[in-house]
Amino acid sequence: MEIRVQEDRFDPGAELNAFSATVSGAGAVVSFTGVVRDVDGGLVAMEIEHYPGMTTKAIAGIADEAARRWSLADVLVIHRYSRLAPGENIMMVATASRHRADAFAAAEYLMDYLKSRAPFWKKEVTRDGAGWVAARDEDEDALTRW
Amino acid sequence: MIDVLYFAWVRERIGVPREQVDTTAATVADLVEELKAREPRYEAAFADLRALRVALDQELSDFDASLAGVREVAFFPPMTGG
Numbered sequence: 001m002e003i004r005v006q007e008d009r010f011d012p013g014a015e016l017n018a019f020s021a022t023v024s025g026a027g028a029v030v031s032f033t034g035v036v037r038d039v040d041g042g043l044v045a046m047e048i049e050h051y052p053g054m055t056t057k058a059i060a061g062i063a064d065e066a067a068r069r070w071s072l073a074d075v076l077v078i079h080r081y082s083r084l085a086p087g088e089n090i091m092m093v094a095t096a097s098r099h100r101a102d103a104f105a106a107a108e109y110l111m112d113y114l115k116s117r118a119p120f121w122k123k124e125v126t127r128d129g130a131g132w133v134a135a136r137d138e139d140e141d142a143l144t145r146w
Numbered sequence: 147m148i149d150v151l152y153f154a155w156v157r158e159r160i161g162v163p164r165e166q167v168d169t170t171a172a173t174v175a176d177l178v179e180e181l182k183a184r185e186p187r188y189e190a191a192f193a194d195l196r197a198l199r200v201a202l203d204q205e206l207s208d209f210d211a212s213l214a215g216v217r218e219v220a221f222f223p224p225m226t227g228g
Contacts (some may be wrong), residue, residue, distance in 0.1 A: 007227065030152070034228055049153060049154055051151070051153055051201070051204070051220060051222070053204050053218070054201060057204055058204075058206075079227065080199075090228075091227075091228060098210070107165035111228055114227045114228045115225075115226070115227055115228035116224065116225055116227070117179075117206070117225060117227075118225060118227040118228075119153070119201070119220075119222065119225055119227070120225055120226060120227035120228075121153055121154035121222065121223065121225065121226055122226045124155070132154055132155050132222075132226075133226045134223075134226075135224030135225065135226050140224075
């Protein structure tokens with residue numbers, strides 16, 4: 001299991017290749033990359049704040065739970081903080097398992113929990129001003145399906 | 147003495163990212179009441195506890211929780227990772 005909380009950019013393709021190369025006996029590798037979205041062209045930046053003392057621990061707890069629920073060969077989570085421009089990668093998750101069902105389910109589980117249980121906060125900076133992104137009820141509701 | 151940390155808009159409303167608080171509060175809720183009584187900026191940050199989350203020593207907790215043995219309390223809005 002590898003968890004990285006970092007300011008720097010990362011290359012999802014290179015990360016995925018490196019991850020796939022280290023897992024043995026896995027017939028399935030699933031990955032997800034989250035990107036700073038600019039829906040209407042008004043976004044200048046996305047500022048991501050986190051709680052340094054808690055972040056890695058919280059993500060490790062989520063990944064441990066995923067590994068308990070599904071048969072996983074390995075898990076990778078990368079999550080960035082600091083000021084990101086539209087189109088930049090925010091985070092990625094990769095899971096490896098013998099069969100695809102476990103890898104898909106674990107990746108979705110990780111994403112659902114990272115969204116509302118990992119201590120990150122997003123602030124959107126637009127041409128008209130800046131505002132904190134509010135947590136959505138749907139994101140909290142998504143946890144009840146697990 | 148207890149370390150109190152604030153994140154996102156809670157930090158902005160209170161004006162500092164962290165501070166040391168000399169308190170005898172038994173629970174998180176008691177600590178919140180103590181802070182609110184201090185200055186209007188705390189009142190503004192803690193106006194609606196349903197909009198806030200709390201972590202004790204880097205573990206998510208709740209406002210009824212005891213502060214016995216706790217060294218670090220963090221207040222923040224619901225998380226928006228991913």
